[in-house]
Amino acid sequence: MIEESDSDVVPLLEPRDGIPPVVNDAEGLAAAIEALAAGTGPVAVDAERASGYRYSGRAYLVQLRRAGSGTVLIDPTGLPSGLGELAEALGDAEIVLHAATQDLPCLSELDFRPRVLFDTELAGRLLGYERVGLGTMVETVLGYRLEKGHSAADWSTRPLPIEWLRYAALDVELLVELRDALHDELAEAGKLEWAREEFAAILAAPPPQPRSDPWRRTSGIHRVRTLRGLAVVRELWLLRDRIAREADLAPGRVLPDAAIITAALEMPRTTKALTEISAFTGRAARRHLREWLGAITRARMMTESQLPQPSAPGDGPPPANRWADRDPAAAARLAAARATLTELAEKHRLPTENLLQPDTVRRLTWDPPEDISPDGIAARLRRLGAREWQIALTTEPLSAALTRLRAKA
Template sequence: MSARAPHYLDTAESVDGFLAGLTDVRALALDTEGASFHRFVDRIYLLQLSTAEREAVIDPLPIGTPARLGGLLEDPQVEVVLHDADYDLRLLHQDYGWRVTHLFDTRVAAQLLGIRAFGLAALLEQFFGIKLDKKHQRADWSMRPLTADMLDYAAQDTRFLLSLRDRLHEELVRKGRWHWAQEEFTRAEGTRWEPEVPDTSFLRLKGARDLTRRELARLRELVRWRDTIAAELDRATFRVAGNEVLLDLARTAPSSRDSLFSVKGFPRGMSEARAQEALQAIVRGNKVPDADLPRFPKAARWDREPDFDERVARLKAIRDAAAADLDLDPGVLCSRDRMEAVARRRPRHVDDLAELPELRRWQVEVLGPAFVKELAGSAADDSPYKPG
């Protein structure tokens, strides 16, 4: 597991030449570097990949889409190993339209083994005694040129992934949980960003639900103001004005320059023109007719039976007992929203649980008989996981 000097590839010819040598590869470790901490719209600024023999860092900025890499990632015969794959998969689809078809996520594998410290650095230290250097964790990967030190740091994220994959796979097989992981990986392979309903991002700000509808109208205008500036500057939104600042402005509705700048956290370096635009945004929010004030969309309604919470509590007791026996985090074994779906369904047979898209097959296997027995008193198979 000695370190290898990565190839830095920033021309179409060098990328094609490197990838052409991987035609027989059946396992590929991958990572991406974005710049969401610095830029308004995140994209892929580096692609790091390692095989058992070779290692490269691809710079897509000067070359565009490295199409041959997409062919590898979409080949079902090539296992693509990532750590905490969700965001990488979304970026790969957003930027290139690629969909990984044979995934191994080392973070998910570690969680299914009951490992609580499942960050990449923690796992590498646990399994191999390797300590990763984190000094470039917040680096701006959109900047050029990149230093040799930064490139080596980026390469660390894939350098040991294949060895880690082998150790985790071995443990999953030993514990009889490999099929759990396979189901999770298959579900994750289609991960992508769903199209967003235009002009609704303000509703997702933490704390927005505590506002009145009039305050929500101001918040909507202030988010438009902030995001317009961030887009023009290609700067992360919090670097223009943080969400807490916008919430405070929506609540207090300052009407003068002095009152605007007196709000805690409002950028002191904001230009006069931008500050006036913020005041105008507040005025627009104040002028929205009452009938047109924004509101949160209504959640899907279902008849909440009087004993619903008690049913969920009984399922939770079963889940918690099973998690303790399996040495798993209870939330990994089965989240509350999935238990609520079971409680609403009130299954009479284990087969009924297959109709719940929220539940994995492996969760039905582990918890289904006990859930059914507890809720329906059916003749389901006995389970050791009973509420204490």
């Protein structure tokens, strides 16, 4: 790893080729596709969303850079179609993203689906970097400092300020160089094949299934102890989600979670009582006071059979903090597996959660196979979705740890 002192760090203030014009029509996109297809080597890609401002997770700006092509900034909201033609023109070119799982969904909405991936954040994790944000990685590995002042901006703003466009262009300015340096480090550390397996797994992963009862994830819901209170949370959450979706606003900008929880605890019966909850006096919330009160009234009038029930257990094991009471033997297996994996992760200089996902460890130790030989553990890990490099590293140590415990039982 390359460690740079502050005196060695060079601020990166301007893209080397200047700030390119934003592509926002079919003619400009055709020219951009031609330029990028004529370039060589990996393609750096980034996307800017309006998280915290808009309901959708769509991309409002896509940045690309390739050797021989320069940087391209694309406003997909102004295009008649997505970026499928661009993806097709790039073919099997390696697409370089930082924290790929964040950007791949919005790129997929635009029909831009990489065939080959290099994730610089994940590469950093596998190499044992403690901080893997893009700015930190560029500074630590390459010795340049990126400005990160606009990462949380409302990228649905039009026109986009020139300062934001400069920031966006700089995000891909050195991404391929970062990829090259990390590629060499992975090869030197014997971890390149691990990374390739991880990148392929990201591309092969199916879209996440919609959450059942997403309203149960309302922040602070643990404070609501009654079923009728949960009904208020549900009705307000569903109403807020509909309003936010129709207005394309982030739900928290329509009504904060804290307001929903307070209403569930206080059960206001009038609009006056409702406005005594401060969050209901915001401009967006005040527009829908009657609807909020109607949702609370519906919850109050529900029969017992209409009330939501306590959340049903998922298909996995219970929370680990309950294992000692419910199944002490499983708790002992989990502790032994965690200790084994921590030691192994330290040896290979990578985070434990990248060595083996915590959910995989819990499932393995809550319901272990009858055959806890290395072959039996490997088969179970494979069914649980572990990568081959993970299986090769962890099978024998986990088998040994579980065998010792079984012998003591």
